[in-house]
Amino acid sequence: MTKTTVDSQRLYATLEAAKNEQGMSWRELAKEIGVSPSLLSRLGNGLKPDANSFATLVDWLRMPAETFFDHEGEDTSGLREPQLMTKLAPLLRAEKSLTPEDVEYLEKVISATVAHVKSRG
Structure with a gap:
């Protein structure tokens, strides 16, 4: 059975790219998004966000949530990469x-x- 989880590394890397692009600190980014700086720190340490925090982050990024899904145990070798x-x-x-x-x-x-x-x- 496939287990779907949040790929916190991918989410953190995307947030880091947005932070760098905007010339912000992590604390400034957290304030801009409306989350605690500790949430971003936990993501950086590989921990998963809670559902509401995840929704807030992907909404701020304006990216589909499934961009950050990891399907453990699923054979993705036959799936084509998105265009x-x-x-x-x-x-x-x-x-x-x-x-x-x-x-x-x-x-x-x-x-x-x-x-x-x-x-x-």
Whole structure:
């Protein structure tokens, strides 16, 4: 039977990338998100967040919760990796400095670039 858990390392790494991108400290990030700094510290130590904290974090990241799911005991070798744009689209849409038109343009540019790279072999 498959057991689904939160991949706290992936969640922490994503939060760390957001923190670094915004030039914040962990304490500032916690305040921005609305969680305690100790929650972020526990994540950094590999501990799992409670359900409400997890929901708050993924909502702030504007990413699907399943991005941070780990399916223990499941054979994922036959599953295909999500498309690049499927992964990037939530990040682009979450970027506050981009207008919807900017996001649409970037999605087209990235898609065209990926198609070009794939056509080259």
